Amino acid sequence: MLFFDGFTPRRRRGRRRRIGIGSAHVGGHMRIAVYAFDGVTMFHLSIPQMVFGTVSRLGLADWRVSLFTTASISSLTTASIRTSEGYVLSGLGGPESAREADVVVVPAWFADGRAAEDSLRSLLKEAHNRGASVVGLCLGAIPLAEAGLIGGRRATTHWRAFEPLAREHPEMRLDESVLYVDHGDVLTSAGAASGLDACLHLVRARLGSQAANEVARQLVIAPHREGGQAQYVEQPMPRYPDDDAIGRTMAWALERLAEPMTVKRLASAAHMSTRSFIRAFREATGTAPAAWVRAQRVREAQRLLESTGLAIEQVATACGFGSAVTMRQVFGRVLSTTPSAYRRRFRTTSPRSPSPSRASPTQPRRNTARTHDN
Structure with missing residues (x-):
C-alpha cells in the first residue's frame, strides 16, 4: 500500500x-x-x-x-x-x-x-x-x-x-x-x-x-473542498476554464441555483446528451451532477444562514430547495443538523441583506478515484 x-x-x-x-x-x-x-x-x-x-x-x-x-x-x-x-x-x-x-x-x-x-x-x-x-x-x-x-x-x-x-x-x-x-x-x-x-x-x-x-x-489554503459528508466550511474554489463545456455549465448553474436544476437541463446547457454529460461531468469533477448541485445549494444556504437575516423559508427558496422542509431534510442528511441550529452555531456577522455573488464552481479533479452520488 x-x-x-x-x-x-x-x-x-x-x-x-x-x-x-x-x-x-x-x-x-x-x-x-x-x-x-x-x-x-x-x-x-x-x-x-x-x-x-x-x-x-x-x-x-x-x-x-x-x-x-x-x-x-x-x-x-x-x-x-x-x-x-x-x-x-x-x-x-x-x-x-x-x-x-x-x-x-x-x-x-x-x-x-x-x-x-x-x-x-x-x-x-x-x-x-x-x-x-x-x-x-x-x-x-x-x-x-x-x-x-x-x-x-x-x-x-x-x-x-x-x-x-x-x-x-x-x-x-x-x-x-x-x-x-x-x-x-x-x-x-x-x-x-x-x-x-x-x-x-x-x-x-x-x-x-x-x-x-x-x-x-x-x-493560504482553501477553507474547504467538497467531501461528500457532513461538512460546514465555506468552499471558495478557482473557476474552471471558461472555454471548457463542463466549466461553463457549472458557472451557468451557479447563477441559477434558485431554479429547478435537473441533469437533463444541465446537459442541455452543455449542448450534450444526458449520458455524455454525466460521463464528462464525472471525469472532470469526480462526482455526479446531481450531487454537485445539491452540494452547491447546501453551500449557498450555509453562506446565507451565516451572513444574512433571511428567514429559513427565504433561504430555501433562494437556494432552490423549494421549501424549508426539503432544505431541513437535506441539511439533516448532509450536515447532520438543521438550518436553524446551523445558523445559531455559525452566524459570523450581524444580520444583513444577502450578497448576490456566488462562489465559483468546484475545481474539477483529474486522475483521482471515481465518485458516486450518495
Whole structure:
C-alpha cells in the first residue's frame, strides 16, 4: 500500500459521552498526539501540526500538539525517529502522550501496507475506549482498521490502497467518493493533501466556521473542498476554464441555483446528451451532477444562514430547495443538523441583506478515484 497520515487527540476524563469530531466545541484546551515513526514523510507529519498549531498561534484556542512514538522512554531520555527524507526528529514523547490526548492522529502509514505493531494497536484501542477521537489520515486508516476501530463502518483512504485494504479488511465499507469520513469517534481521510481538509474539518467542528476560515487564510489554503459528508466550511474554489463545456455549465448553474436544476437541463446547457454529460461531468469533477448541485445549494444556504437575516423559508427558496422542509431534510442528511441550529452555531456577522455573488464552481479533479452520488 502507500503513504502516511496524521492524528489529533482530544482530552477525556473517564468514559464520558463522546463529543463527535463533527460537533462544535468552542474554545478551550485540547491535547493532540500525532504518531511519528521511522520512514514517515515530513509532509504527512506536518499537516496536523500546521493546522492545529495555527489554532494556538492565532489565539483561537489552547490546542497543544505533540509527537509521540510507541517506544518506552526513561526520565533521562527522549525518543527520536528518522523521516523518509533523512531528517532526525528528537525530543518526541512516549506512549503516555497518546494516553493523555483528546485526539490521537496517525498521519500516514507505510506504502507497503505492513501490519501495525501490537503496541500501536493497543494505544489506539486504549484511546478510543476512554473516549478520545482517533484520526487516520491517508494510509493511517490501516492501523485504525487493524485495531478494530472501523469494523463494518464506512471509511476512506488513499485511492491506490483501496483494493489491498479491501482484501485485508472485507468488513470495511470503503468509500472512494469522499475526502474524509467522520463517525465522531473515528475520522479517516483520503490521500495526501486531503489530510488538510480533514484537519480543517475538525477545527470547524470544534471552533466554528470563522475559526476554520482564519486558519485557512493563515496557511493560504482553501477553507474547504467538497467531501461528500457532513461538512460546514465555506468552499471558495478557482473557476474552471471558461472555454471548457463542463466549466461553463457549472458557472451557468451557479447563477441559477434558485431554479429547478435537473441533469437533463444541465446537459442541455452543455449542448450534450444526458449520458455524455454525466460521463464528462464525472471525469472532470469526480462526482455526479446531481450531487454537485445539491452540494452547491447546501453551500449557498450555509453562506446565507451565516451572513444574512433571511428567514429559513427565504433561504430555501433562494437556494432552490423549494421549501424549508426539503432544505431541513437535506441539511439533516448532509450536515447532520438543521438550518436553524446551523445558523445559531455559525452566524459570523450581524444580520444583513444577502450578497448576490456566488462562489465559483468546484475545481474539477483529474486522475483521482471515481465518485458516486450518495
